[in-house]
Amino acid sequence: MAQRTSVQRPSGGGQGKICQFKLVLLGESAVGKSSLVLRFVKGQFHEYQESTIGAAFLTQTVCLDDTTVKFEIWDTAGQERYHSLAPMYYRGAQAAIVVYDITNQDTFGRAKTWVKELQRQASPNIVIALAGNKADLANKRMVEYEEAQTYAEENSLLFMETSAKTAMNVNDIFLAIAKKLPKSDNSATGSQREGMTLRPSDPTPGPAGCCK
């Protein structure tokens, strides 16, 4: 059973800001997008994670200093033919995690294509992170750390190698994104319609490892 650190409720309405961000996960099928989200949101890992159809929606809350950050996460389907749906998910997203599998060179190529598409079509301020997942399978590595890091630097992306299986860097990458997102009152949420009407209720319990 994964160890759980429950996420603290923001104390009352007055103190501390609450920000809400939309985040989308993109990447080839089976690189581990759903697994990363499952690890982040529920602290679990399934050897056989069901393939995602369309997209799945989850939320998780983390605390950064005096700010509560609520992520609304779209975990998308990886297969190419679902591509036409992707813009709906990244449109209006403030952050994206583009995932590849370090044991599969093709998935890194696909990740680069996603990054390009985001740079062209997504909101210009979108925070993009690159995740080289399945880092626990280092003996099957096909994508070198340095190669990905150089690419990430050239494109101003956050970059980490992660493992949904061992939990390595999973919370960290979400926290790094949370840190990078603008948290001033008026820029925090994407759609004005939503405003800042987040009630400080029911933060999903999870291992997000904040407020420690």
Place this chain on the structure above:
Amino acid sequence: MADRRAAGEEGGDGGTNSSTTSQSRLSDVDEYGFQRPPDFDYATYEEFMSRYLTVLARRARKWAHLLGARETVGRGVKLKRYVRKGIPMKHRGKMWLEVSGARQQMSLRPGYYRAMLAGAPLGEEVQEAIRVDLPRTFPDNIHFRQVTQDAQVTQGKLVSLNNVLSAFCRHNAGIGYCQGLNYIAGLLLLVTNDEESSFWLLCVLTDSLLPDYYTSTMVGVLTDTRVMEALVKERCPLVWRHVEHYGLTWDLLVTKWFVCLFAEVLPIETVLRIWDCLFYEGNKVLMRVALALVVTNEAEILKAQDFGDIVKCFKKITQDANAIDCHSFMETVFKVSGSFPRARLAKLRDSCMEQVLAESKK
């Protein structure tokens, strides 16, 4: 309640283990092999089952009488009524083949499935896509558990699933493998328990019942979510406005409903009842179900007060007590969706597809 859950969990993971709990007569694995989740609502389900068993017994008698010694039945108002009230599990696989026309195709081309199985190797990409999805299909079903030897899947439904999907890709290279077909083929295998039957049912689905759903652009799915939106706008304008207001689109909410034909969306028993009608009456029933889900849950949806709440609500309404009670659910589906002229639907589809195609060219 909590006790039951704990007991349910204990029996977990064993696979073949179907121990019952002291308070619930129900096993933690359902009759199709699906592991009930730890938070499974045994109380609601048992309450429903106690009523549904009577229905099932009555339907079994009626069907036995209808079929007599025959294997086939003629189409007609009576059969339609019977199908809408549910095909007994005992006859389900055979009847699906019968009423969908799959049996006819199968008998016209004996040996075809074998030939497709033994055909030329598939392209590497397709093969890989299937291979990756096999263990990710119904991992919560005991029949779909991996039995591997030297990294080769050696027995059980996963072998059959691999066979059916590979044969299908050879038969219909234009479609190839589309994620979602794994769940559909998997469910067909659970019901028919036969690869060849599952193959031909899959062919009927993709060739005639749902043309354009699983093609490389999935234009059929994109079209039908739009058709659904148009129908919701017409019949449930408040919900339509609500969804619009929070910046959601219908594709985000219901793509999986259509891609999976409600498999992995609604409870299994309910899905099978929908598929009974799908194979007999055609794809219109999918639209009826989708619409009924929205109409009957209007108040619930309108209560959701932000983007995330609405998405979660659309998930909840597919799993609540109403969705579990498949018999009442299907009655409601036909009552709520009412008269639904085929011509009207066809026209709506044409105009929606035109929009989709126009937008994809941009």
